[in-house]
């Protein structure tokens with residue numbers, strides 16, 4: 001970093017991504033006085049039309065941003081934390097995890113979920129959402145969709161679908177809160193590990209920059225999402241697996257719940273635990289081990305076919 005040169009912030013180019021990255025950049029400037037320049041990057045996940053479950057899950061939205069860090073084309077990158085693979089890359093530092101927005105999933109529809117008629121068509125590309133929604137309403141039809149947020153909402157407006165389920169945080173960033181007919185409580189639909197939080201990454205070798213970016217870090221969010229992601233890692237699952245996890249706490253004690261739900265929505269393994277925040281990693285790992293002992297691995301295996 002030379003003097004007051006603007007920091008180059010890599011981001012995906014969607015409205016959702018640039019909105020969330022723009023806010024991170026503004027906060028960094030407000031707290032450190034450093035100018036931030038937004039650099040839009042196209043990722044494999046943006047280009048491929050394949051269904052997300054076919055893309056292998058891990059890192060399709062992340063790899064190209066990391067390549068730009070390594071090539072020196074950007075100084076730091078902002079990702080949705082839930083898109084970040086749990087396997088660490090030793091060249092890259094997770095310099096900050098931002099304070100989490102609403103972690104819950106939301107329905108965009110003309111009706112509440114319970115009031116939808118049997119056979120109503122609900123769009124979502126996420127096996128985690130389909131499995132859990134099917135548990136609540138086995139009588140609805142779940143339709144895989146992809147595309148940016150506004151495209152998905154458009155399918156409801158046009159009548160092609162009766163509803164779509166997306167992250168409340170993402171809808172908020174698109175300014176589409178008023179389209180939400182219902183927000184699912186976390187005990188109805190467990191969110192994806194890390195949902196609603198953002199990850200700020202830079203090169204591990206740039207210790208001065210890591211220190212600067214640390215002003216964006218929220219320790220409460222970091223502890224919670226560390227426990228959630230630790231469940232995912234110990235289950236050896238990626239972001240397209242039917243795994244939900246949610247942790248919250250007061251800064252001292254974390255309460256963690258995780259579930260694996262079979263694609264038919266009939267069988268699930270769901271467990272909760274609590275423990276000290278500094279032991280977030282162990283908490284998640286131990287919960288995952290207890291879930292595997294109850295057959296979670298088998299349920300996830302079925303999902304792959």
Ligand SMILES: NCc1[nH]cc(CCC(=O)O)c1CC(=O)O
Nearest residue numbers: 080082166167169170195196197
């Ligand atoms: N994989 C796409 C993705 N990655 C992060 C979000 C939502 C925003 C967030 O969780 O921070 C979304 C869209 C969605 O789930 O509806």
